[in-house]
Amino acid sequence: MEKQHVYEVYEKIAPHFSHTRYKPWPSVAAHLNSLPDGSLVADIGCGNGKYLGVNPRIQMVGTDRSFNLIGICRERSKNFQTFVADSLKLPLRSASFDSLISIAVIHHFSTDSLRVQALNEMHRILKPGGTMLIYVWAYEQENKKFATQDVFVPWHLHDTYEGEESKKNVQSKPEESEFIETGIKDKDKQATVYHRYYHVFMEGELEALITQNFEGRLAIIQRSYNHANRVVLCQKL
Numbered sequence: 001m002e003k004q005h006v007y008e009v010y011e012k013i014a015p016h017f018s019h020t021r022y023k024p025w026p027s028v029a030a031h032l033n034s035l036p037d038g039s040l041v042a043d044i045g046c047g048n049g050k051y052l053g054v055n056p057r058i059q060m061v062g063t064d065r066s067f068n069l070i071g072i073c074r075e076r077s078k079n080f081q082t083f084v085a086d087s088l089k090l091p092l093r094s095a096s097f098d099s100l101i102s103i104a105v106i107h108h109f110s111t112d113s114l115r116v117q118a119l120n121e122m123h124r125i126l127k128p129g130g131t132m133l134i135y136v137w138a139y140e141q142e143n144k145k146f147a148t149q150d151v152f153v154p155w156h157l158h159d160t161y162e163g164e165e166s167k168k169n170v171q172s173k174p175e176e177s178e179f180i181e182t183g184i185k186d187k188d189k190q191a192t193v194y195h196r197y198y199h200v201f202m203e204g205e206l207e208a209l210i211t212q213n214f215e216g217r218l219a220i221i222q223r224s225y226n227h228a229n230r231v232v233l234c235q236k237l
Contacts, residue, residue, distance in 0.1 A: 141228040
């Protein structure tokens with residue numbers, strides 16, 4: 001699921017995705033600016049790196065599964081410390097970070113066990129007393145209605161963003177797929193439609209996932225709903 005409907009899709013749509021994700025969310029920026037000067041902070045699933053330079057008084061490291069998004073990070077600034085890494089097995093030293101953020105990442109994992117594994121890796125790299133800020137898509141949204149918690153969200157990649165390699169791999173008609181057709185040409189819209197997998201979280205679901213699997217290891221110190229996202233701030237015990 002993740003390979004076909006997350007990893008491969010983000011490699012295809014990276015430039016277009018980055019073009020639409022240029023402005024840091026104010027609440028995430030406020031959190032980063034609230035951290036003590038000199039803090040070492042990880043952005044797990046950093047995308048195009050829009051949060052890496054928000055607070056110049058802290059040192060940030062960004063990781064992402066997408067080679068193309070990490071390439072965009074490096075184009076934005078040579079000062080960004082970024083590299084490709086799998087959130088399920090981070091090549092980072094245990095108990096080394098003062099804080100971390102995970103913005104719109106965990107909802108791309110298709111099972112609870114994978115979500116817990118991602119959380120466990122983030123817990124592992126935090127120092128005792130360190131904090132993690134997590135954002136995931138909410139099931140209950142004002143502008144979107146979902147029939148199920150496991151959904152495929154279309155991304156229309158306009159032809160102007162299609163690289164030569166992407167054009168070679170586009171299908172002119174749907175192929176058989178285990179999950180849903182993706183990479184389908186929409187000639188009317190002059191775009192290729194890719195489908196990203198999301199697990200949208202019901203109210204209290206993320207908190208339950210944390211309390212059931214990290215009792216005595218993580219404390220939830222704040223929870224909120226922010227622009228169609230469930231938000232939890234935790235502290236490593």
